[in-house]
Amino acid sequence: MPSPALLNLDREYVLAIHSAFPDFEHNPVNPNVKAVAPVLSTVEAAKRFAAFTAVDRHVLQQHKIIGIGSGSTVPYVVERIVAQGEDLNRDRVFIPTGFQSKELIVKANLRLGDVDQYPTIDVTIDGADEVDHDLNCIKGGGACHLREKVLAEAAETWVIVADYRKNSQVLGTTYKAGVPIEVAPFAYAKLLQNLHRLGSPGAVLRMAQTSKAGPIVTDNGNFVIDAPFDEEWMKEPHDLLTKIKMLTGVVEVGLFCGMAEAAYFGTADGNVTIKWRDGRVEKVDVDKPASKQ
Numbered sequence: 554m555p556s557p558a559l560l561n562l563d564r565e566y567v568l569a570i571h572s573a574f575p576d577f578e579h580n581p582v583n584p585n586v587k588a589v590a591p592v593l594s595t596v597e598a599a600k601r602f603a604a605f606t607a608v609d610r611h612v613l614q615q616h617k618i619i620g621i622g623s624g625s626t627v628p629y630v631v632e633r634i635v636a637q638g639e640d641l642n643r644d645r646v647f648i649p650t651g652f653q654s655k656e657l658i659v660k661a662n663l664r665l666g667d668v669d670q671y672p673t674i675d676v677t678i679d680g681a682d683e684v685d686h687d688l689n690c691i692k693g694g695g696a697c698h699l700r701e702k703v704l705a706e707a708a709e710t711w712v713i714v715a716d717y718r719k720n721s722q723v724l725g726t727t728y729k730a731g732v733p734i735e736v737a738p739f740a741y742a743k744l745l746q747n748l749h750r751l752g753s754p755g756a757v758l759r760m761a762q763t764s765k766a767g768p769i770v771t772d773n774g775n776f777v778i779d780a781p782f783d784e785e786w787m788k789e790p791h792d793l794l795t796k797i798k799m800l801t802g803v804v805e806v807g808l809f810c811g812m813a814e815a816a817y818f819g820t821a822d823g824n825v826t827i828k829w830r831d832g833r834v835e836k837v838d839v840d841k842p843a844s845k846q
């Protein structure tokens with residue numbers, strides 16, 4: 554297993570540099586070489602601490618089939634898994650939730666598999682757009698939620714990693730774009746009408762932002778509708794999920810309810826808050842060895 558010192562060194566470095574030079578960006582590859590690309594802001598450092606801590610606790614020696622989720626925190630998950638060493642990773646198979654995670658797995662020289670070969674996964678670690686007090690999540694900001702939900706269901710343990718901005722009481726507090734809904738393309742207009750009638754007058758088809766005219770198309774060839782609902786709806790995400798899922802033409806809804814074992818949030822001060830399924834909230838000081846927490 555990687556040395557905790559790897560994590561500690563980075564934390565001290567990031568905090569020291571950020572207090573002295575608030576605009577300084579951290580190079581996680583080699584802190585002494587500032588020009589060599591990727592750089593870490595406070596938010597990026599938070600994502601990395603969350604990902605590292607979650608991998609250390611949940612991707613264990615006995616785990617051989619591992620799901621890799623999507624989003625901006627997941628590259629750090631792969632970084633930490635790679636740091637566990639070739640001996641451990643040689644016998645493992647990694648299942649992606651989409652194009653991004655497939656690329657991460659392949660580029661890290663890890664063995665790629667698919668969920669149709671491995672319908673039971675030891676552990677899947679994934680990002681989220683927002684997580685509520687009960688570990689219900691909004692996912693699908695990157696349009697990956699269909700595959701993500703299949704891998705979440707397939708996993709014996711499903712764990713979320715994110716930075717502090719995603720940690721909420723009620724879904725929709727910080728992620729305002731609405732509930733991502735993957736839909737069959739030919740059904741989108743009827744579904745927009747039905748969603749407006751259900752209680753989301755602001756529901757819209759998600760359009761490509763750059764380099765493509767028209768709607769975004771998912772890895773599965775479908776469209777995505779973003780449907781904002783008010784707080785009363787979002788307080789009961791499972792009811793909302795059930796209602797949306799019943800609409801004909803819906804492929805999958807980006808509400809993940811009652812699925813997570815734990816959510817790891819990197820905090821702005823360089824530590825990690827863990828919210829567990831049973832309601833416990835644990836603060837992890839990444840400077841201290843696990844035995845002293």
Ligand SMILES: O=C[C@H](O)[C@H](O)[C@H](O)COP(=O)(O)O
Nearest residue numbers: 624625680693694695696697
């Ligand atoms: O479809 C995308 C996934 O659900 C992502 O896990 C989610 O959008 C979080 O992504 P990010 O970490 O980039 O905000």
